[in-house]
Each structure stands twice: as C-alpha cells, then as structure tokens.
Amino acid sequence: MPVRGVGAILRGGFDAIFRPHKFVEFQTDSYGASRLGVIRQLGSLLGVYFVNLAAYAVPLTLAGIGVQSSQSAPENFARIAGSYGIDPVASWQLLTAFVQNSLFISIATAITLVTFHVGVLIVRDSQGIVQSMHTVVYTTSAYLVATFSAVWYLTNQAGVSGARQLIRNLQAAFVYAIIDALGAGVELPGGRPDSLGVTTISAEGQWILAILTLSLLYYLFSLYLGARINHRATRSNAAIAVVAVALSPVVYVTGSIIAYIIA
Amino acid sequence: MSQQNQQTSNGSSQSTTADQPNDRNKVILETNPTTKPTLIRLAVVLLLTLGVVGYLQLNPEALGSPDITNTAALVVLLLGLVLTVRFLVRTIILVRTTYTVTNSRVEQEYELLFRTHSKGIRFDKLRSHELNQNRIQSILGYGTISMNRGLGPLRLENVDEPEAVYDTIRTCAKRVA
Numbered sequence: 001m002p003v004r005g006v007g008a009i010l011r012g013g014f015d016a017i018f019r020p021h022k023f024v025e026f027q028t029d030s031y032g033a034s035r036l037g038v039i040r041q042l043g044s045l046l047g048v049y050f051v052n053l054a055a056y057a058v059p060l061t062l063a064g065i066g067v068q069s070s071q072s073a074p075e076n077f078a079r080i081a082g083s084y085g086i087d088p089v090a091s092w093q094l095l096t097a098f099v100q101n102s103l104f105i106s107i108a109t110a111i112t113l114v115t116f117h118v119g120v121l122i123v124r125d126s127q128g129i130v131q132s133m134h135t136v137v138y139t140t141s142a143y144l145v146a147t148f149s150a151v152w153y154l155t156n157q158a159g160v161s162g163a164r165q166l167i168r169n170l171q172a173a174f175v176y177a178i179i180d181a182l183g184a185g186v187e188l189p190g191g192r193p194d195s196l197g198v199t200t201i202s203a204e205g206q207w208i209l210a211i212l213t214l215s216l217l218y219y220l221f222s223l224y225l226g227a228r229i230n231h232r233a234t235r236s237n238a239a240i241a242v243v244a245v246a247l248s249p250v251v252y253v254t255g256s257i258i259a260y261i262i263a
Numbered sequence: 264m265s266q267q268n269q270q271t272s273n274g275s276s277q278s279t280t281a282d283q284p285n286d287r288n289k290v291i292l293e294t295n296p297t298t299k300p301t302l303i304r305l306a307v308v309l310l311l312t313l314g315v316v317g318y319l320q321l322n323p324e325a326l327g328s329p330d331i332t333n334t335a336a337l338v339v340l341l342l343g344l345v346l347t348v349r350f351l352v353r354t355i356i357l358v359r360t361t362y363t364v365t366n367s368r369v370e371q372e373y374e375l376l377f378r379t380h381s382k383g384i385r386f387d388k389l390r391s392h393e394l395n396q397n398r399i400q401s402i403l404g405y406g407t408i409s410m411n412r413g414l415g416p417l418r419l420e421n422v423d424e425p426e427a428v429y430d431t432i433r434t435c436a437k438r439v440a
Binding site: 017018019162166200201205206207209210211213214217 | 330331333334337352
C-alpha cells in the first residue's frame with residue numbers, strides 16, 4: 001500500500017539517506033508501454049520536479065536571496081498584476097528572484113539528464129527516456145539540492161570563509177588544469193591559486209564541506225543505482241554512464257575556454 | 264538466525280491436493296532470510312570507519328592541514344553512520360521477514376512499526392524465476408531468488424539453503440503451469 005502525505009515525505013527522506021536504491025527506483029510495476037502512458041509518466045515526473053524545485057527556490061526567494069530592490073516591473077506585467085490588485089514591483093522582484101534561484105539547478109538538471117541518457121545510450125542499456133528522467137528527477141530533488149544548498153551556505157554565510165576559499169581554490173585549480181591541458185593562455189579574474197590549502201577552516205565550515213562531499217558522492221552513486229536498477233545496466237556500463245555525467249563539467253569548461261579564445 | 268521449515272516435501276502428494284480449493288493456501292515451505300551477510304557488512308563498516316577515523320585523528324597532517332584531515336574524518340564518520348543505520352534497519356527487517364511458499368503463491372512478509380508489508384506472486388502469474396549466487400554467497404550458503412523481473416518483480420534475498428527453496432518454487436510453478 002503506497003504511503004501518502006507526511007508519511008511519504010518522511011519515508012522519502014529516510015530512503016534518500018539510508019536506501020538510495022529505493023529512492024531512485026522506478027516505483028511502478030511496469031513502464032509505460034504506449035505513447036500515452038509514456039507521456040503521462042513524463043508529465044507526472046515533471047510535476048514532481050517542479051514541486052521539488054519550488055520547495056528549494058521559494059524559501060530562498062522569500063528569504064530575500066536574489067531580490068534586487070532597484071528593479072522595476074515591465075509595463076505589461078505591471079498592468080496585469082495591477083488588475084489583480086497585486087503590487088507589481090514587489091511581485092516582479094520576487095518572480096525574477098525565483099527564476100534566478102531556480103536557474104542554476106535547472107541547468108544542472110538538464111545537463112545531468114542529457115549526459116546520463118547519452119551515457120546509457122552509448123552502452124546500449126537504455127530502457128527509455130522515462131527511466132532516465134525518473135532517475136535524474138529524484139537524484140536532483142535530493143542530492144543536487146543538498147549540494148546547491150551547501151554551496152549557497154558557503155557563499156553567503158559568515159564564519160565559513162576558510163571553507164569558501166578552499167572551494168574557490170579547488171574550482172580555480174580545476175579550470176587551470178584544463179587551460180594548461182589545452183595550452184590556452186587564458187587567465188581567470190582571481191588569478192592562479194598558489195596552493196589549495198587554507199590556513200584555517202572553522203568547525204562549521206568543516207561540517208558544510210563534509211555535507212557537500214557526501215551529497216556529491218550520493219548524487220553520483222544514485223545515478224549509478226539508477227542506471228543499474230531502472231536501465232538494468234551491468235556494473236561497468238552503469239559506471240560508464242556515471243563517468244559521462246562526471247565529465248560534463250570538463251566538457252562545459254573546455255567549451256567555454258574554446259568559445260572565449262574564438263571570440 | 265535463520266530457520267527452514269519444510270512442512271510438506273512430498274511432491275506427488277502435493278500434486279493430488281493442489282487442485283483442491285481448500286488446499287490452495289496450504290503452506291509448503293516457510294523460511295526466514297539469513298542475517299549473516301548483513302551482520303558481516305555491518306562489522307566491516309564499523310571496523311573500517313573506526314580504523315580510518317582513528318588513523319586520521321592520530322595523523323592530523325595526513326591530508327596536508329589538520330582542518331582538511333578533520334573534514335575527511337567527518338566525511339568517513341558520517342558515511343559510516345549512515346551505513347551502520349542502514350545495515351541495522353536491514354537486520355531488523357530481515358529478522359522480521361518470512362518467505363512463504365503455498366500451493367498457489369510465493370509470499371514475502373514483514374512487520375515494522377506496526378505496519379505489515381506483504382508482497383507475493385501467484386504461480387499462475389509467474390513468468391520467470393532465477394536463483395543467483397555469487398562467490399561469497401556460495402561460500403556462506405545463501406542466495407537470491409528473483410521472480411518476474413521487469414514485471415512487478417519479487418526478490419527473496421538472503422535465502423538460506425537457496426537450492427531447496429528454489430526447487431520447491433520451481434516444482435510448484437511447473438505443477439500450476
């Protein structure tokens with residue numbers, strides 16, 4: 001008997017932490033055999049995705065993250081909002097902040113979906129796009145949200161400057177490794193970091209870094225489980241699908257560097 | 264930890280009674296999964312976690328700086344904690360799980376937090392069945408019986424003496440077919 005309501009949320013949280021194989025597993029007994037069934041399942045997954053996206057972005061927006069107080073509403077929006085008795089400026093600022101807060105995670109989800117599905121297609125284990133979408137929607141809604149929340153916390157909170165600096169140095173070192181491999185004479189605005197190490201990381205910073213590391217590990221492992229369970233891939237083929245996702249930042253940075261050089 | 268109770272083992276007498284409506288739910292075999300592999304995994308996780316965390320605590324400069332080493336120790340500790348809870352819950356579920364083979368169906372049932380979880384397959388709906396044992400499972404004498412893979416599957420995991428259970432299921436499935 002399926003669990004609903006608060007029970008479903010608690011169970012989802014428990015599964016996400018302790019039983020990721022149950023969390024990413026396609027819960028229906030049979031996959032949509034007809035086109036209508038596939039469309040219905042895709043619609044249902046999109047619903048789950050947008051609910052989770054809202055659960056992530058709405059609290060950030062209401063907390064004032066991304067809200068630009070100097071922004072004014074476009075004329076058409078102001079007219080429509082005004083006709084419903086809503087403050088056009090405040091609602092426009094909230095709407096743009098919501099879009100901004102959702103944007104990065106949506107892009108990350110899209111990249112994950114494309115690279116994961118290409119990965120399972122390459123190893124010829126694909127059981128269909130619905131299975132890939134199911135895996136990515138659930139993976140994103142838990143582990144990628146946790147990753148983004150940890151990064152957001154590191155970026156915005158005081159008392160974690162050491163951890164923030166370490167992450168920035170790691171990112172810069174990653175980009176410079178690709179710049180050096182391509183032999184491109186490009187420099188980042190912050191320059192090349194001397195070393196990865198930082199003098200001190202606060203206890204709070206250490207906890208956030210640990211959670212960030214764990215959420216990334218969960219993210220990759222749940223994709224592996226998704227390939228194994230939902231696409232019935234072998235261990236090696238599932239690993240290849242995960243490598244395809246893990247390589248996407250390399251492809252993205254390489255593409256950006258090449259585009260920068262050409263421009 | 265596990266027990267196997269072969270209540271009826273005579274194939275010919277089962278075949279004469281299987282068609283009687285009153286005997287459709289007659290229990291042919293009832294067994295509990297073994298907790299041995301889960302407890303071994305739990306012990307390995309605890310030993311590894313304590314070992315790695317202990318090493319990192321005794322060598323603060325192991326990863327360059329004491330703070331980074333401490334962060335790594337936190338990651339290992341949290342991972343170890345998650346796996347420990349997972350294996351403990353799994354052990355509790357396994358202890359409470361019963362696999363039952365009747366004349367008409369195979370069923371898996373366990374009770375947890377005042378809820379009964381039950382899943383079964385009728386033999387006339389059984390389309391495929393297989394017994395899997397890797398090297399470690401063979402050495403420890405347990406295996407996994409999978410039925411109807413991809414069609415609302417049922418997996419009997421950690422089955423002690425899996426050949427006997429699998430033979431019973433196969434015999435019943437043949438008789439109904």
